[in-house]
Each structure stands twice: as C-alpha cells, then as structure tokens.
Amino acid sequence: MMRRPQGFRYVFRVAHTMTSSIDKLYEEADRLYYDNKLDKAAVLYKKILEEDPEHQAALHSLGIIHYDEDDYGPAVEYMLKALAQDPEDIYVHSNLGKSLYGMVHMGQKKTAKRIARQWAEDYPDNRIALHMAAAVTGDEVPDRANDDYVAQTFDEFADTFDSKLEELSYKAPELLGEALTRHVNASDLRILDAGCGTGLCGPYLRPLARKLEGIDLSEEMLALAKKRKLYDRLDKAELTEALQTRSKRYDVAVAADVLCYFGDLSAIFGAMASSLRPGGLFAFTLETHGKAKDYDLGISGRYTHSAKYVHKSLAGAGFDLIEGEQGQLRTEYAVPVTGLVIVARKGD
Incomplete structure (x- = not known):
C-alpha cells in the first residue's frame, strides 16, 4: 500500500x-x-x-x-x-x-x-x-487559498495530522526552532505561532516565551493544540485580519508551512510586520521554485515562491533578512521537498 x-x-x-x-x-x-x-x-x-x-x-x-x-x-x-x-x-x-x-x-x-x-x-x-x-x-489561479478551503482541509484530517507528518519526515518546526535559538537569547518573549495547527511548533517556542499565542483557521486543529497545554491563548481567525488588529504585540512570530497557502505575500508580510515590535523576529518556512514567476500554485494545492520574490517582499514590508537557508522540509512520494528556512528582523 x-x-x-x-x-x-x-x-x-x-x-x-x-x-x-x-x-x-x-x-x-x-x-x-x-x-x-x-x-x-x-x-x-x-x-x-x-x-x-x-x-x-x-x-x-x-x-x-x-x-x-x-x-x-x-x-x-x-x-x-x-x-x-x-x-x-x-x-x-x-x-x-x-x-x-x-x-x-x-x-x-x-x-x-x-x-x-x-x-x-x-x-x-x-x-x-x-x-x-x-x-x-x-x-x-487565485492569489491565495480561500479561507473555507483551508479550514475544511485541515478540519478534515486534524485527527491524523501529526501521524501523517511523521510519515513524511516533517522537519519545519524543528528547523525553525534551531534557527530561532541562533538569534534569540531570552525566555520572556511574547511569541505568535501563526497558523499553529496542532501545535507542533509549541515545544520549540514555549522555552522562549513568557506568553505564547496561536492562531489558526481550523477549529479541529486548535482543539488538538489546546491539549498540549503549551499555549496561553489560541484563536480561530484568518491570519492577515487577526494580525492587523494586534499592532506591535509580538517579539517573535513563527509560520511553519503556512505561507504555502498564500501566493501573493505582500498582504501577509505587511500584516506580520505591523504585529511585531521594532526589532521583532519573523521566522518561517516556504517551498521555493526556480521559475521566473513570483509564485505558482502547484498540483498539490500549495503555492511555491521564487527566492527573489520572497526577499523583495520582505524588504517591501520593512524586514531585514538575517538568515535564509535551504532545508529539507519533508518528503512527498518518497522525494525530498526542500524550501527556505528564513529569519527576518523588523526594522526599528
């Protein structure tokens, strides 16, 4: 099978x-x-x-x-x-x-x-x-995945999510955790897990956080994240809209395998910048391609982006790139899926 x-x-x-x-x-x-x-x-x-x-x-x-x-x-x-x-x-x-x-x-x-x-x-x-x-x-092709599509998709397989990602050798939370430890030397930060899902990033973020918050569109995924007892607050919300109401709230924001549901990154990067305090860090993963176009919707239903477009979008939102490395995010059909692991700092 x-x-x-x-x-x-x-x-x-x-x-x-x-x-x-x-x-x-x-x-x-x-x-x-x-x-x-x-x-x-x-x-x-x-x-x-x-x-x-x-x-x-x-x-x-x-x-x-x-x-x-x-x-x-x-x-x-x-x-x-x-x-x-x-x-x-x-x-x-x-x-x-x-x-x-x-x-x-x-x-x-x-x-x-x-x-x-x-x-x-x-x-x-x-x-x-x-x-x-x-x-x-x-x-x-839309410039981002529809909210209903995302919510329905993740509600559907919430109860098997962690086991399926284990089968796929899913590494994004671990890679982001390692990247953050190279740039964060504190344990009293206010951190956002953006698109937190079942809370797989939680164990890597909790040691750094005075307050750890999560946002996700899937109610079923949030219910599982709550069971981890790592988060101080969990909200069901569309990410861009939620961030726009949380001006200068966070020291660190993390998005593991979330931006693959956004094609155009300008709105989400701008909202993320507005939610971070000056000097705050934004760490995320995304899948990349070598095409000329800025982003592409793959047959998997996820978006890939050109590295050049990602860097341009970060700069446009007021971020400075401080780390950007290629990493293996998971496997799919037994083939490694590589992408960028990025840490960016909001300007003062």
Whole structure:
C-alpha cells in the first residue's frame, strides 16, 4: 500500500437508510478495509453496489481503495459517482482532489485537467473543487487559498495530522526552532505561532516565551493544540485580519508551512510586520521554485515562491533578512521537498 498523502481521511457517511443486509455487508467491508485486506473489502463494496448502485459510502470507499493502489483513474470515477449522490460531501471533494494530484504525478496530466475543469464547472460554489481545479489546470489561479478551503482541509484530517507528518519526515518546526535559538537569547518573549495547527511548533517556542499565542483557521486543529497545554491563548481567525488588529504585540512570530497557502505575500508580510515590535523576529518556512514567476500554485494545492520574490517582499514590508537557508522540509512520494528556512528582523 502506498503512503497516503496529508489529509486522506477515511470517513464514510451514508446519506440514506440502508437495509439490514447492506448494513451488515458494509460493516464487514469496513472491517476488512481497516485490516488492510483491500481486495476482500472491494469485493463486498461491489456487492453492495449490485444491490444499491447509488450507495454513496460504498462508491467513496472503492475510490479510496483504488487510490491506495495508485490506480487513480478508477479512483476518480468512483469519487465522481459518490459526489453525484452527495454533492456537499467535503471528504469526497477533498479525496477527489488528491486523486487528481495522483493522476498528474503518474503522467496523466491531460486527463486530470479535463476532469478538474468539469469538476469546477459542476460545483462552482465548492471551495475545494475550485482551488484544486485551479491547481491541476493552472486556470484562474487565485492569489491565495480561500479561507473555507483551508479550514475544511485541515478540519478534515486534524485527527491524523501529526501521524501523517511523521510519515513524511516533517522537519519545519524543528528547523525553525534551531534557527530561532541562533538569534534569540531570552525566555520572556511574547511569541505568535501563526497558523499553529496542532501545535507542533509549541515545544520549540514555549522555552522562549513568557506568553505564547496561536492562531489558526481550523477549529479541529486548535482543539488538538489546546491539549498540549503549551499555549496561553489560541484563536480561530484568518491570519492577515487577526494580525492587523494586534499592532506591535509580538517579539517573535513563527509560520511553519503556512505561507504555502498564500501566493501573493505582500498582504501577509505587511500584516506580520505591523504585529511585531521594532526589532521583532519573523521566522518561517516556504517551498521555493526556480521559475521566473513570483509564485505558482502547484498540483498539490500549495503555492511555491521564487527566492527573489520572497526577499523583495520582505524588504517591501520593512524586514531585514538575517538568515535564509535551504532545508529539507519533508518528503512527498518518497522525494525530498526542500524550501527556505528564513529569519527576518523588523526594522526599528
């Protein structure tokens, strides 16, 4: 079985009442699935569809099994059928996006683009569909990810977030923690963990902080961060707007794997500068590319940036770059994902 990408949550919702025989079949199929007996589970899911061809959960489950087996074409077909039964199911929308990502990764870009365009056309009000379709096709790329897309995406896989990132050898919090220790010699600072998620940066920031605050769009992620008992305050809010109300509040702000949901960095960098005291530090990671364009929306749904654009945007917001190193942030499809680990200082 392949490694599942971030956020592939296995939630199967049944939108209609099942007969007892189908109910029993579904429970047995699920048991086999979680025992990693995918072939046997698939047989039972298909048996359910013989009795009820519109069974949304069985359709979705078969799509996931095909995804697990790197068989992305059938995965997409089953997920589209599942969406036809429940157009509002955010889990199916999310998993469809990841399956299209898999198709592109396996060289089926033309087909993935055609399906993605139709997906966006069929579901024009669904933020996941619009964002991932733009990522796959390159059409009408927004300058940042929509708030609803981010919140839904991270609410969806909050309970598996830490374990999935461990599988991906996720290093951003550790790299930022090490970078800060090279520039901070204090333990009484007011620190912001911007886009704090489940609080993975918390253990690195708490020893430096008199007060540690976190902001995130995902209520489910914040609930897990709260359980760490490292933060003095946690707020559910859109980051740019929240920062604009916190003038000169922080000594240090950290953003680990957050700026990949922003294309245009001018607004978020400006808001970050306004929230820092003179001389305050802003430490962050982001993925980079070697293209001429300032930023690009990748097929993963995340933005990458040119190093030149990042440096220009920092200077435009009044920051001085004091450290900028390449580092391996994680692995994806067994390939290292590198990016910048940056520490910048707000001017006096």
